[in-house]
Amino acid sequence: MTHAPLPATPDGRYLVVEGRLWRRSNPALGPRQRELLVAALMRARADVGRAKRAKDAAAERRARARVHRAKVGLGERGAPWWTDGAPDFNRHLVRNTPYAAWFRDLAVP
Numbered sequence: 485m486t487h488a489p490l491p492a493t494p495d496g497r498y499l500v501v502e503g504r505l506w507r508r509s510n511p512a513l514g515p516r517q518r519e520l521l522v523a524a525l526m527r528a529r530a531d532v533g534r535a536k537r538a539k540d541a542a543a544e545r546r547a548r549a550r551v552h553r554a555k556v557g558l559g560e561r562g563a564p565w566w567t568d569g570a571p572d573f574n575r576h577l578v579r580n581t582p583y584a585a586w587f588r589d590l591a592v593p
Contacts, residue, residue, distance in 0.1 A: 491590055493583050497566060500578050500587060507574040510559030518558070525554035 490499040498505040509518065528550035535544035556562035564572045573581045579588075 491587070494586060495566075495570075497564075497570075498573065498583070500583075503578055503587075505573050505576050505578050505581060505583065507560045507564070507572070510565035512565065513558070521554050521557045525551060525558070528554055 490501055492499055492508065493505070496508065496511065498507055500506075513521070528547050531547035532544055532551060535541075535547050552561060559565035561574070564570075564574075573583070578584060
């Protein structure tokens, strides 16, 4: 099954998922650095699942902390990776941001 690509804001900072903005990875990361961080993220996410199935709250907390660190390294969390001083709208509903009109216009045929 193929999924349609998620819309990215014109400035490339966010993807829109179910009406919410999610910060994209820092495009300035080198390919090797990105590869290592994504691999760490995937391992940590798998460990979250294992810990949840095992009902091991301490292991789940540790794995979630690793997920967070990988996402910060990728630029998806933490300080914004852009340097123009624009505010960060990560996790905001797109309709409540300056991207609202752009997103609304996507639906127009």
